Amino acid sequence: MALASGVRFAPRALLRPWALLRGTTLGRTEPAAGGGGDGARRFGSQRVLVEPDAASGVAVMKLRNPSNALSLELLTELVISLEKLENDKTFRGIILTSDCPRVFCAGLDLTEICGRNPAHCAEYWKAMQELWLRMYLSSLVLVAAINGACPAGGCIIALSCDCRVLADNPKYRIGLNETLLGIIAPFWLKDTYVNTIGHRASEQALQLGSLFPPAEALQVGLVDQVVPEDQVQSTALSEMARWLAVPDHARQLTKNMMRKATADRLLRQRDADTQNFVSFVCRDSIQKSLQAYLEKLRQRKG
Numbered sequence: 001m002a003l004a005s006g007v008r009f010a011p012r013a014l015l016r017p018w019a020l021l022r023g024t025t026l027g028r029t030e031p032a033a034g035g036g037g038d039g040a041r042r043f044g045s046q047r048v049l050v051e052p053d054a055a056s057g058v059a060v061m062k063l064r065n066p067s068n069a070l071s072l073e074l075l076t077e078l079v080i081s082l083e084k085l086e087n088d089k090t091f092r093g094i095i096l097t098s099d100c101p102r103v104f105c106a107g108l109d110l111t112e113i114c115g116r117n118p119a120h121c122a123e124y125w126k127a128m129q130e131l132w133l134r135m136y137l138s139s140l141v142l143v144a145a146i147n148g149a150c151p152a153g154g155c156i157i158a159l160s161c162d163c164r165v166l167a168d169n170p171k172y173r174i175g176l177n178e179t180l181l182g183i184i185a186p187f188w189l190k191d192t193y194v195n196t197i198g199h200r201a202s203e204q205a206l207q208l209g210s211l212f213p214p215a216e217a218l219q220v221g222l223v224d225q226v227v228p229e230d231q232v233q234s235t236a237l238s239e240m241a242r243w244l245a246v247p248d249h250a251r252q253l254t255k256n257m258m259r260k261a262t263a264d265r266l267l268r269q270r271d272a273d274t275q276n277f278v279s280f281v282c283r284d285s286i287q288k289s290l291q292a293y294l295e296k297l298r299q300r301k302g
């Protein structure tokens with residue numbers, strides 16, 4: 001499997017991604033609901049469902065993990081699905097959305113870094129870097145149809161797309177709230193934020209750990225459209241059409257010109273970034289707060 005440009009590492013899960021997927025349906029195709037015609041074969045895995053439409057060249061990719069927390073398996077399946085679409089010249093764009101009610105993506109799966117050994121945390125973080133690099137530099141148009149809450153790592157997934165459409169529901173807040181959890185967004189998340197909403201707005205939002213409700217997210221430029229919930233999908237499709245109206249080669253080279261320096265910064269410091277992450281999250285104090293936070297989340301449910 002080809003990894004993102006200039007990669008010096010090969011996380012175990014990504015070297016043998018199929019091992020993680022035993023017993024899942026990845027690679028198997030089946031007719032899409034109501035479909036059956038040309039390009040109406042969907043494929044997917046346990047955690048990512050892909051509904052390709054060959055006629056329009058657009059695939060809808062649906063996350064379907066519990067709360068869409070970014071587990072190692074979900075990260076792996078996302079990379080594989082993305083790669084499959086990238087390698088199929090039929091496709092020019094992906095709409096990324098959630099199949100979970102009320103949640104687009106809950107961010108990092110904290111169970112992957114709480115009570116785990118350093119080697120696991122490193123493998124996990126490398127998989128997170130890999131997904132971000134692939135999405136951020138994808139030659140396809142990526143539109144996020146955000147139909148639920150979108151904190152922290154969820155926001156990063158959305159920010160690595162080209163365009164964001166958010167459902168107008170005050171519960172669907174979006175932002176990088178790491179500081180409120182006592183953790184620090186690494187430089188490449190910060191860079192992505194700055195590239196999207198500018199330096200001053202990022203400085204404020206990152207320090208305060210702001211989670212923006214839809215109207216504020218639109219105002220600050222974190223999302224491009226806020227629409228009623230039942231119009232998220234159709235608006236994402238209209239946005240996609242607008243982006244696909246531009247010749248691919250010109251749009252792709254322009255995207256690369258805008259994003260390459262940010263991605264290269266991570267590529268140059270990938271190992272150091274992993275080490276920073278691991279030594280930070282493996283501290284006793286951080287492990288204790290992660291444990292307490294997870295406990296709070298579980299209790300809140302009851």
Ligand SMILES: CCCCCCCC/C=C/C=C/CC(=O)SCCNC(=O)CCNC(=O)[C@H](O)C(C)(C)COP(=O)(O)OP(=O)(O)OC[C@H]1O[C@@H](n2cnc3c(N)ncnc32)[C@H](O)[C@@H]1OP(=O)(O)O
Nearest residue numbers: 067069106107108109110111149152153276280297298301
């Ligand atoms: C020197 C510096 C070096 C650099 C260091 C770098 C350090 C670190 C960088 C890290 C970056 C981190 C970014 C992150 O993404 S951290 C994760 C942040 N995410 C959150 O805070 C979201 C938490 N979840 C929620 O707020 C809600 O769950 C919500 C997404 C709004 C959904 O709400 P609701 O529909 O009501 O669902 P529940 O709350 O009932 O949750 C259902 C089950 O899912 C579990 N859950 C939720 N989120 C997570 C998660 N992020 N990880 C793991 N598990 C999660 C929750 O506990 C419930 O589980 P169960 O059904 O078993 O009870």
